[in-house]
Amino acid sequence: MITGTTRLIAHLGYPTESFKAPMIYNPYFEREGIDAVVVPMGCRAEDYPDFLKLVFRLSNAHGALVTMPHKVTTTGLVDVLLPTAAIAGACNAVRREADGRLTGEMFDGEGFVRGVLRKGRAIAGKRALVLGAGGVGSAIAASLAKAGVSELGLYDINAVAAEALGARLGRYYPTLGVSLASNDPAGFDIVVNATPLGMKPGDPLPLDIARLDPATFVGEVVMAEEITPFLAAARARGCEVQVGKDMLFEQIPAYLEFFGFPSTTAEDLRSVARLG
Amino acid sequence: MITGTTRLIAHLGYPTESFKAPMIYNPYFEREGIDAVVVPMGCRAEDYPDFLKLVFRLSNAHGALVTMPHKVTTTGLVDVLLPTAAIAGACNAVRREADGRLTGEMFDGEGFVRGVLRKGRAIAGKRALVLGAGGVGSAIAASLAKAGVSELGLYDINAVAAEALGARLGRYYPTLGVSLASNDPAGFDIVVNATPLGMKPGDPLPLDIARLDPATFVGEVVMAEEITPFLAAARARGCEVQVGKDMLFEQIPAYLEFFGFPSTTAEDLRSVARLG
Numbered sequence: 001m002i003t004g005t006t007r008l009i010a011h012l013g014y015p016t017e018s019f020k021a022p023m024i025y026n027p028y029f030e031r032e033g034i035d036a037v038v039v040p041m042g043c044r045a046e047d048y049p050d051f052l053k054l055v056f057r058l059s060n061a062h063g064a065l066v067t068m069p070h071k072v073t074t075t076g077l078v079d080v081l082l083p084t085a086a087i088a089g090a091c092n093a094v095r096r097e098a099d100g101r102l103t104g105e106m107f108d109g110e111g112f113v114r115g116v117l118r119k120g121r122a123i124a125g126k127r128a129l130v131l132g133a134g135g136v137g138s139a140i141a142a143s144l145a146k147a148g149v150s151e152l153g154l155y156d157i158n159a160v161a162a163e164a165l166g167a168r169l170g171r172y173y174p175t176l177g178v179s180l181a182s183n184d185p186a187g188f189d190i191v192v193n194a195t196p197l198g199m200k201p202g203d204p205l206p207l208d209i210a211r212l213d214p215a216t217f218v219g220e221v222v223m224a225e226e227i228t229p230f231l232a233a234a235r236a237r238g239c240e241v242q243v244g245k246d247m248l249f250e251q252i253p254a255y256l257e258f259f260g261f262p263s264t265t266a267e268d269l270r271s272v273a274r275l276g
Numbered sequence: 277m278i279t280g281t282t283r284l285i286a287h288l289g290y291p292t293e294s295f296k297a298p299m300i301y302n303p304y305f306e307r308e309g310i311d312a313v314v315v316p317m318g319c320r321a322e323d324y325p326d327f328l329k330l331v332f333r334l335s336n337a338h339g340a341l342v343t344m345p346h347k348v349t350t351t352g353l354v355d356v357l358l359p360t361a362a363i364a365g366a367c368n369a370v371r372r373e374a375d376g377r378l379t380g381e382m383f384d385g386e387g388f389v390r391g392v393l394r395k396g397r398a399i400a401g402k403r404a405l406v407l408g409a410g411g412v413g414s415a416i417a418a419s420l421a422k423a424g425v426s427e428l429g430l431y432d433i434n435a436v437a438a439e440a441l442g443a444r445l446g447r448y449y450p451t452l453g454v455s456l457a458s459n460d461p462a463g464f465d466i467v468v469n470a471t472p473l474g475m476k477p478g479d480p481l482p483l484d485i486a487r488l489d490p491a492t493f494v495g496e497v498v499m500a501e502e503i504t505p506f507l508a509a510a511r512a513r514g515c516e517v518q519v520g521k522d523m524l525f526e527q528i529p530a531y532l533e534f535f536g537f538p539s540t541t542a543e544d545l546r547s548v549a550r551l552g
Binding site: 001002003004005006008014015016017018019020022023026037038039040041042043044047050051054055057058059060061274 | 277278279280281282284290291292293294295296298299302313314315316317318319320323326327330331333334335336337550
């Protein structure tokens with residue numbers, strides 16, 4: 001029930017047709033009696049810098065969920081960029097502080113991390129391999145570093161991207177061991193595919209599956225299908241896996257905390273969501 | 277249920293706390309399965325010209341409900357200002373046309389007119405006296421002219437305001453008889469108080485009640501109380517009356533039509549509204 005006191009969470013991206021957040025957050029807000037609403041706003045790239053500034057000047061603006069194509073641009077538009085967003089080089093949440101400043105954070109990687117932890121697997125002190133140093137791979141690497149991995153392997157067919165991610169990680173986590181240039185999963189406790197491989201039928205697997213240890217936890221970011229060929233192959237090796245959609249739901253409690261709302265579990269959000 | 281396809285009606289004003297439109301339109305949209313939502317946006321005057329432009333560049337922007345303090349400013353910000361808004365000198369609705377142009381209209385007066393007609397009283401060919409040539413008085417005068425009154429009496433303690441309103445009316449309705457400078461209700465079929473008199477206890481009545489004919493229809497714009505001292509006095513004279521709140525609900529079907537939505541009656545909107 002929207003009223004004149006309802007706090008506004010602008011869901012900024014373009015196009016809006018595939019947005020899912022309103023159908024997840026709003027039923028939760030309604031059930032909990034939280035006077036806030038997520039509203040899709042189809043903002044084009046050329047209007048975004050001005051619109052972001054003005055939407056946060058609204059007296060009832062509370063926060064923004066940021067999606068394609070604005071995640072990277074946002075890093076340059078906020079007043080305070082938190083470390084995870086800085087390492088990721090992308091921002092998917094913005095909140096207004098009491099003094100009016102805008103703080104940006106990135107939760108894609110946090111969703112991955114929470115999913116792993118919820119499955120009873122440790123992250124602190126473990127070795128993780130992140131395949132793909134693009135937006136989502138960088139976000140996952142940043143959140144794994146925050147969660148305390150002892151070593152991060154970074155691999156991208158574009159070696160410069162992996163090196164740049166390694167350098168950004170080093171700035172915030174100087175004692176973290178970073179290894180580059182190999183997609184060999186042997187010896188890693190956690191391996192995640194954050195490359196686009198698996199989005200198209202016939203894509204090769206992102207690594208040599210024969211080198212994957214059954215004790216390794218294997219994650220995926222591709223959401224095109226629940227069990228991608230990579231996850232199927234990992235399962236066949238005996239690995240425990242995490243599907244792409246887990247990352248989506250697991251990050252929402254983190255968003256709720258960031259925005260200062262009462263939070264809940266990913267399962268609860270899944271149960272109240274009206275995704276149709 | 278807000279989704280990525282939901283059309284956005286921005287409710288623009290500041291402050292937002294007293295906004296009522298979301299609790300009238302949204303339950304109606306929900307019941308009718310209309311994929312649209314009215315969202316309060318607390319936009320301050322200094323941000324308004326830029327924000328109005330940008331909010332209408334959103335791909336899912338459909339229209340705007342405009343309220344204090346932006347009604348007058350809006351007349352200079354739209355591409356097409358319809359006659360009623362031009363005469364009123366104020367705009368409370370903006371829609372985006374297929375070609376991207378913004379059209380502005382004013383419905384406060386339309387609400388008054390529809391209320392009168394619904395009560396079975398004629399307007400076309402009748403004589404009406406409008407007391408107060410400010411924003412709401414001008415809007416009512418414009419809508420009465422559109423509805424075909426033969427003569428309009430205009431009175432304001434600021435004579436210049438009444439003269440200016442008369443001049444604006446003359447531009448669009450050159451054959452309309454306009455008389456100025458008297459608040460004597462004798463001989464008028466319709467009399468409406470659009471002055472602030474009645475908002476504060478102890479305010480004088482806006483006219484000499486002894487001169488009011490029992491056959492005259494008497495309207496009020498003040499909404500502070502249902503039956504103002506002026507309406508009470510008119511009723512005591514035997515006059516049929518219209519309360520301020522009727523104007524509010526009667527204008528909403530006109531808004532719905534303007535925005536291209538299926539419309540309904542004011543009664544139906546009242547019954548579905550959740551004003552608490």
